[in-house]
Amino acid sequence: xxxxxxxxxxxxxxxxxxxxxxxxxxxxxxxxxxxxxxxxxxxxxxxxxxxxxxxxxxxxxxxxxxxxxxxxxxxxxxxxxxxxxxxxxxxxxxxxxxxxxxxxxxxxxxxxxxxxxxxxxxxxxxxxxxxxxxxxxxxxxxxxxxxxxxxxxxxxxxxxxxxxxxxxxxxxxxxxxxxxxxxxxxxxxxxxxxxxxxxxxxxxxxxxxxxxxxxxxxxxxxxxxxxxxxxxxxxxxxxxxxxxxxxxx
Amino acid sequence: xxxxxxxxxxxxxxxxxxxxxxxxxxxxxxxxxxxxxxxxxxxxxxxxxxxxxxxxxxxxxxxxxxxxxxxxxxxxxxxxxxxxxxxxxxxxxxxxxxxxxxxxxxxxxxxxxxxxxxxxxxxxxxxxxxxxxxxxxxxxxxxxxxxxxxxxxxxxxxxxxxxxxxxxxxxxxxxxxxxxxxxxxxxxxxxxxxxxxxxxxxxxxxxxxxxxxxxxxxxxxxxxxxxxxxxxxxxxxxxxxxxxxxxxx
DNA sequence: TCCCTATTGTCTATTTTTTAGACAATAATT
DNA sequence: AATTATTGTCTAAAAAATAGACAATAGGGA
Numbered sequence: 336x337x338x339x340x341x342x343x344x345x346x347x348x349x350x351x352x353x354x355x356x357x358x359x360x361x362x363x364x365x366x367x368x369x370x371x372x373x374x375x376x377x378x379x380x381x382x383x384x385x386x387x388x389x390x391x392x393x394x395x396x397x398x399x400x401x402x403x404x405x406x407x408x409x410x411x412x413x414x415x416x417x418x419x420x421x422x423x424x425x426x427x428x429x430x431x432x433x434x435x436x437x438x439x440x441x442x443x444x445x446x447x448x449x450x451x452x453x454x455x456x457x458x459x460x461x462x463x464x465x466x467x468x469x470x471x472x473x474x475x476x477x478x479x480x481x482x483x484x485x486x487x488x489x490x491x492x493x494x495x496x497x498x499x500x501x502x503x504x505x506x507x508x509x510x511x512x513x514x515x516x517x518x519x520x521x522x523x524x525x526x527x528x529x530x531x532x533x534x535x536x537x538x539x540x541x542x543x544x545x546x547x548x549x550x551x552x553x554x555x556x557x558x559x560x561x562x563x564x565x566x567x568x569x570x571x572x573x574x575x576x577x578x579x580x581x582x583x584x
Numbered sequence: 585x586x587x588x589x590x591x592x593x594x595x596x597x598x599x600x601x602x603x604x605x606x607x608x609x610x611x612x613x614x615x616x617x618x619x620x621x622x623x624x625x626x627x628x629x630x631x632x633x634x635x636x637x638x639x640x641x642x643x644x645x646x647x648x649x650x651x652x653x654x655x656x657x658x659x660x661x662x663x664x665x666x667x668x669x670x671x672x673x674x675x676x677x678x679x680x681x682x683x684x685x686x687x688x689x690x691x692x693x694x695x696x697x698x699x700x701x702x703x704x705x706x707x708x709x710x711x712x713x714x715x716x717x718x719x720x721x722x723x724x725x726x727x728x729x730x731x732x733x734x735x736x737x738x739x740x741x742x743x744x745x746x747x748x749x750x751x752x753x754x755x756x757x758x759x760x761x762x763x764x765x766x767x768x769x770x771x772x773x774x775x776x777x778x779x780x781x782x783x784x785x786x787x788x789x790x791x792x793x794x795x796x797x798x799x800x801x802x803x804x805x806x807x808x809x810x811x812x813x814x815x816x817x818x819x820x821x822x823x824x825x826x827x828x829x830x831x832x833x
Numbered sequence: 834t835c836c837c838t839a840t841t842g843t844c845t846a847t848t849t850t851t852t853a854g855a856c857a858a859t860a861a862t863t
Numbered sequence: 864a865a866t867t868a869t870t871g872t873c874t875a876a877a878a879a880a881t882a883g884a885c886a887a888t889a890g891g892g893a
Contacts, residue, residue, distance in 0.1 A: 345597075417636050456664070542883085565888095791871085796851090815870070
């Protein structure tokens with residue numbers, strides 16, 4: 336494989352993706368752990384080819400790590416502090432992994448390329464966690480879902496990026512009707528409510544939540560779901576894709 | 585002056601600023617016209633030094649064009665299509681201005697630098713139009729305020745950038761209480777309402793608008809403004825800077 | 834089979850917020 | 864002092880959000 340520094344990327348510009356999933360009543364984020372001594376976690380990220388749009392680049396990075404392409408994806412913020420670079424984390428990494436660097440894993444040019452200042456475009460993605468088979472990179476030891484409330488400390492400003500992504504998700508949730516991207520195709524009203532509660536980290540009133548969701552007119556009611564529990568069986572619902580409104584000319 | 589291509593900028597990354605002002609009951613945008621034959625308008629923009637944050641760069645660009653530094657400024661979106669470059673507009677510009685290019689205004693290297701693909705970070709700014717003395721660049725013929733409803737056709741995707749900026753402004757206006765940045769320090773309730781009407785391009789009910797604004801608890805009522813008109817004199821108000829809420833630790 | 838329990842779906846009452854209508858106050862002008 | 868065009872604010876009506884209540888029901892257990 337060509338070394339990073341010689342590939343045809345836009346210089347000093349990167350993309351970091353906060354990939355949200357939902358499982359066990361918890362909002363989770365996908366994070367690879369680097370295959371080096373020292374417990375380095377990061378956000379899935381990458382660089383932008385000269386001949387692809389930033390949106391395409393984000394989709395490519397996402398597909399590489401999740402195996403799926405049909406994903407809700409939105410840019411939310413640019414992180415561009417002057418001091419924003421890998422230099423500190425790379426220093427620690429090299430220090431703890433001298434033996435690897437004696438081999439030719441990174442050459443000097445590669446190292447310099449990686450430790451320059453980077454401006455990073457933050458994207459967040461919403462996925463059905465069951466559809467995703469997380470994939471390791473060449474440099475990953477593992478890749479796992481972490482509850483947003485128990486994220487490991489990540490490199491650089493990646494924890495801050497997750498925070499800002501969550502803020503944006505909360506702000507957009509009602510506006511854009513995107514929560515459904517985190518659920519499987521069919522779900523009960525309780526599933527949906529618990530998802531909202533996980534995202535906003537606060538309880539909602541069951542009766543009013545149901546009314547609010549039904550009043551959106553985007554839910555199609557399907558058959559009942561018999562759980563085996565000794566109580567009334569809940570209906571299953573499916574998100575009904577909205578016909579896009581005609582925009583003013 | 586050093587040619588662009590040799591200055592210490594981040595490559596292929598730019599900033600474009602939509603500077604909003606308010607005058608004559610109209611929302612306006614500041615746009616320089618380039619000093620070339622062919623009527624080329626653009627958004628004020630620039631590049632990012634290696635040793636400055638993107639936010640600092642945006643402030644610098646703004647100060648260069650408006651003379652003021654204390655400005656409401658917010659990034660709102662990244663424009664990163666693969667085909668996004670000056671190449672088309674530079675082609676036309678060169679064609680129409682051959683005589684200038686026979687001199688050494690741009691050298692070949694400079695031209696290549698400028699016509700590469702650029703990813704641009706969109707910022708929007710809100711200014712008190714009376715405090716601004718628009719300043720030309722080296723390459724500007726003039727710089728003026730244009731009503732948002734009568735903007736000239738600008739180079740590249742700059743008209744689209746303005747549209748997205750306006751969308752964001754509308755979405756943020758109530759949330760963040762930022763409208764006041766467009767007004768002078770003191771203003772009447774009618775001034776404020778007309779500003780809202782200009783931004784949203786729709787009328788508001790006077791009684792309810794006044795109630796809503798007063799209920800925000802951010803307006804300090806000052807003395808009356810005697811206009812000389814044969815009717816009740818309106819109060820002047822001042823935006824009362826909010827004490828920042830304590831954030832959860 | 835028949836009650837019991839936990840949960841679901843929905844209805845109604847209450848409260849809050851938004852919108853619409855009305856009117857007194859007032860700064861010149863006549 | 865009456866007139867006029869605005870301004871500031873109040874109240875009524877409508878709409879939306881919140882809280883409380885209850886019937887329906889899928890099993891479980893006597």
